[in-house]
Amino acid sequence: MSTAPRILGGRYxxxxxxxxxxxxEVHAGHDTRLGRSVAIxxxxxxxxxxxxxxxxxxxxxxxxAGLNHxxxxxxxxxxxxxFVEAGGGTVDIPYIVMEYVDGQTLREILNDEKKxxxxxxxxxxxxxxxxxxxxxxxxxxxxxxxxxNVMVTRGGNVKVMDxxxxxxxxxxxxxxxxxxxxxxxxxxxxxxxxxxxxxxxRTDLYSAxxxxxxxxxxxxxxxxxxxxxxxxxxxxxxxxxxxxxxxVSPELDAVVLHSLxxxxxxxxxxxxEFRSDVLAARSGQEISAAALASTQAAGDSTEVVNYTRRxxxxxxxxxxxxxxERHEPKRSRGGLWALAVIAALAAILGIGYLFMNPSGAxxxxxxTKVEGMTYDQAFSTLxxxxxxxxxETASDQSEGTVVGQDxxxxxxxxxxxxxxxxxxxxxxxxxxxxxxxxxxxxxxxxLISAGIDADRIKVSSExxxxxxxxxxKVAETNPKAGSTLxxxxxxxxxxxxxxxxxPDLVGKTQDEAxxxxxKAHLSISVTYERTGDETKQGKVISVxxxxxxxxxxxxxxxxxxxxxxxxxxxTPSPTSTPSSSSSSSSSSSSSTSSSTKPSSPSSPSDTxxxxxxxxxxxxxxxx
Numbered sequence: 001m002s003t004a005p006r007i008l009g010g011r012y013x014x015x016x017x018x019x020x021x022x023x024x025e026v027h028a029g030h031d032t033r034l035g036r037s038v039a040i041x042x043x044x045x046x047x048x049x050x051x052x053x054x055x056x057x058x059x060x061x062x063x064x065a066g067l068n069h070x071x072x073x074x075x076x077x078x079x080x081x082x083f084v085e086a087g088g089g090t091v092d093i094p095y096i097v098m099e100y101v102d103g104q105t106l107r108e109i110l111n112d113e114k115k116x117x118x119x120x121x122x123x124x125x126x127x128x129x130x131x132x133x134x135x136x137x138x139x140x141x142x143x144x145x146x147x148x149n150v151m152v153t154r155g156g157n158v159k160v161m162d163x164x165x166x167x168x169x170x171x172x173x174x175x176x177x178x179x180x181x182x183x184x185x186x187x188x189x190x191x192x193x194x195x196x197x198x199x200x201x202r203t204d205l206y207s208a209x210x211x212x213x214x215x216x217x218x219x220x221x222x223x224x225x226x227x228x229x230x231x232x233x234x235x236x237x238x239x240x241x242x243x244x245x246x247x248v249s250p251e252l253d254a255v256v257l258h259s260l261x262x263x264x265x266x267x268x269x270x271x272x273e274f275r276s277d278v279l280a281a282r283s284g285q286e287i288s289a290a291a292l293a294s295t296q297a298a299g300d301s302t303e304v305v306n307y308t309r310r311x312x313x314x315x316x317x318x319x320x321x322x323x324x325e326r327h328e329p330k331r332s333r334g335g336l337w338a339l340a341v342i343a344a345l346a347a348i349l350g351i352g353y354l355f356m357n358p359s360g361a362x363x364x365x366x367x368t369k370v371e372g373m374t375y376d377q378a379f380s381t382l383x384x385x386x387x388x389x390x391x392e393t394a395s396d397q398s399e400g401t402v403v404g405q406d407x408x409x410x411x412x413x414x415x416x417x418x419x420x421x422x423x424x425x426x427x428x429x430x431x432x433x434x435x436x437x438x439x440x441x442x443x444x445x446x447l448i449s450a451g452i453d454a455d456r457i458k459v460s461s462e463x464x465x466x467x468x469x470x471x472x473k474v475a476e477t478n479p480k481a482g483s484t485l486x487x488x489x490x491x492x493x494x495x496x497x498x499x500x501x502x503p504d505l506v507g508k509t510q511d512e513a514x515x516x517x518x519k520a521h522l523s524i525s526v527t528y529e530r531t532g533d534e535t536k537q538g539k540v541i542s543v544x545x546x547x548x549x550x551x552x553x554x555x556x557x558x559x560x561x562x563x564x565x566x567x568x569x570x571t572p573s574p575t576s577t578p579s580s581s582s583s584s585s586s587s588s589s590s591s592t593s594s595s596t597k598p599s600s601p602s603s604p605s606d607t608x609x610x611x612x613x614x615x616x617x618x619x620x621x622x623x
Contacts, residue, residue: 007032008095009079014040023053028100031076037100038076045083048093061096064163067138071131073151073161074099098161103154106147106211111431115218118248122282124150125212126275127158132208133271135163136201143199145207146188147214186229187220191262194230202264205274209259209267212278216252217244221260227468227519234262240295251281254295261294367419369409370402375423378402386419392484399426399486425486432491434481435474443474443493456490463497465549468521471498499549502556505540510560513540517556525555528562536561 006014011033018039019026029040047053061078068074077097082090106124109116116124128150135142142149142163151159190206192199213221221239222232238260240253255277261267268274268290277287365385370378379388395403404422407413430451435443440459447457467475475496485491500520505513510526517524531537542559550556 008040008081008097009077012038012040012077012095012097014042023047023057029097031097039098039100041096041098042081043094045091045093048083048091054094057094057096060163061094064096064098067135067140067163069131069134071127071158071160072135073101073159099159101151101153101159101161103152103157103159106150106152106215109152110147110214110218111433115245116215118216118252119282121212121215122252122278123156124152124158124215125208126278126282128160128208128211129205129271129275129278131158131160132201132204133275135160136204136271141199141201142204142207143193144185144188145204145211146185147211148185150211186226187214187222189230189233191234192264194233200264201271202267202269205259205268205271206261208271208274209256212259213238213241213256216241216248216256219244225468227521237262249281249284250295251284251287251291254287254291255281258288258291258294266294363415364412365415367405367407367409367411367413370405370421371409373402374400375402375421376400378405378421382419382421385415386413386417389418389420390423391420392423392425392486395424395426397424397426399424425484425489430485432477432479432481432483432485435477435493436481437469438474439472440474440493440495443477447491452485452491456485458490458492460492460494462494464494465497465499466501466520467496468500468552469496469498470552471496497549498552500552500554502543502545502548502550504546505543505558506546508540509538510540510558513558513560517558521552522550523553523555525557527557527559529559530564531561532564533561537563 008014008029011031013030013032015028015030017025018028024041024043027040027042029038030036031038043053043057058078061075064072064075065078075096075098078095079097080092080094083093084090115121128145132142132145140163142160144162145160149160149162151161153159188207188210190199190203192203210221213219222229222236224232238257240248241256242248242250242253255274258277259268259274268277273288277291279285280287367386368381370381373381375390382388393403395401397403401424402421403424406420406422413419432452433446433450435446438446444454444457448454464475469475473496474493476494478492478494479485479489500522502522503516503520505516508516514524529541531541539561540558541561544557544559
């Protein structure tokens with residue numbers, strides 16, 4: 001017996017599930033009135049009673065409905081559907097009817113292809129920037145530009161979607177925090193978002209720069225856990241993309257680095273400026289002086305250091321040759337003056353090297369060709385002279401077969417240097433999706449959908465501490481996300497215990513203790529204790545629960561030293577000799593005055609609950 005399809009708003013027929021996000025599910029749909037395919041985004045029923053999710057979802061419909069641009073997924077309609085819960089209660093669940101895009105997200109494309117050619121990366125980025133130029137002109141900042149929010153149609157058109165956290169510039173404050181929660185995705189978060197500051201169009205441009213970096217290199221400019229990423233976006237300078245992908249031109253290096261400037265005033269000021277430079281870099285034309293200044297400031301010092309390590313031979317070498325991507329960047333891109341400095345330093349170091357080693361001889365060994373061997377055979381062959389590293393890839397070769405090596409067989413390499421072997425995981429291998437933070441059951445379904453057999457998915461009885469992930473959700477997988485899983489291999493899910501170890505904070509300032517607890521996914525409760533030891537004043541002198549396991553988010557009691565309370569004794573002012581008739585009264589008054597001391601200076605409350613000031617909680621790294 002067939003089930004009648006679900007109909008929304010009397011006209012939209014809900015079809016198969018085609019996507020799932022943190023707060024909504026997307027279904028293929030059909031508009032029965034106009035006879036066209038649509039996509040229907042429906043808020044998850046378990047979030048429908050949460051006012052913050054309702055507000056965010058409704059804001060997406062409002063923000064997107066007014067945007068009509070070829071590079072933005074169109075919103076056709078919105079409404080709410082009454083859902084009957086298991087207990088008989090009802091809840092109104094909002095939905096959005098959108099343009100159906102036949103294609104893939106950039107995240108899916110990157111998962112399959114690792115990275116794009118420079119030309120294609122520029123073309124896609126120009127589409128994103130065209131969409132942002134339009135939305136910014138309408139006063140809308142997207143705030144969550146990332147590969148998962150960009151679609152590429154089968155015809156190659158670029159479509160930006162998900163304005164679920166977009167905010168009108170006119171909104172009061174337009175900050176990135178709500179109850180100290182970061183809005184955005186950690187890998188693409190701007191420094192101002194990471195610090196909970198107000199946003200403007202330049203916030204989206206930083207995120208677009210992160211996306212361009214990943215399209216060119218196959219990795220984001222910063223990598224790590226969400227909290228670590230926040231601090232990197234705030235304080236660490238990105239490397240030029242050419243360090244990871246040598247085919248990236250100097251002009252494109254400059255464009256990317258300029259888009260990733262920490263200070264908003266120093267990066268691109270509009271999507272149009274950014275788009276013009278991407279076009280110029282793509283076509284080999286001159287880019288803006290501002291972008292050139294960014295690459296000179298950010299890239300030269302790092303590359304000078306790397307080049308001097310190569311010695312005098314490198315100074316005379318062909319600078320267009322590719323260098324070993326595990327250790328060296330390609331030639332310096334900072335200008336002719338930088339090359340002169342490099343050559344001079346390299347020559348000096350080269351002279352020193354020849355002085356210490358007059359023969360110039362090195363202990364080199366011919367690398368045996370091991371492609372076609374099993375990994376065990378290849379390891380046995382090479383490990384006597386080299387350090388062997390393994391990486392895996394899906395291929396038509398049988399599982400465990402070496403399908404590539406670097407350096408190639410027949411070439412010479414320094415003894416004890418590294419040889420990297422690329423090993424086949426077999427023709428039926430699959431890429432492991434990222435399921436960290438998902439419930440075990442959700443993770444299991446995601447893995448099955450990715451092509452991993454259910455009987456190859458194991459759940460460990462060992463629970464992981466200090467992950468920052470809620471209890472019962474997946475804290476870690478083995479192999480990790482992005483790895484290739486062979487057809488006969490298993491994957492193990494490790495649930496989180498939801499527990500965190502209270503760190504050692506003694507001797508730290510209150511601010512330092514706050515930040516340390518923040519990184520450990522904890523908050524702080526300060527208790528003051530007066531001490532005459534000046535070295536302990538303003539510092540943590542004890543943490544009662546140090547070393548203990550506590551729940552994520554627990555407010556940890558921290559005892560901070562404080563100056564002793566000042567004691568002031570009042571001295572009675574001299575008075576004239578009273579008359580006998582008033583001596584008794586005066587004596588009484590004087591006695592009262594001398595026994596009354598002024599109140600002590602005000603001091604902080606003994607116990608104060610604190611959360612990191614002006615610091616947003618770590619965002620999820622979902623994509």
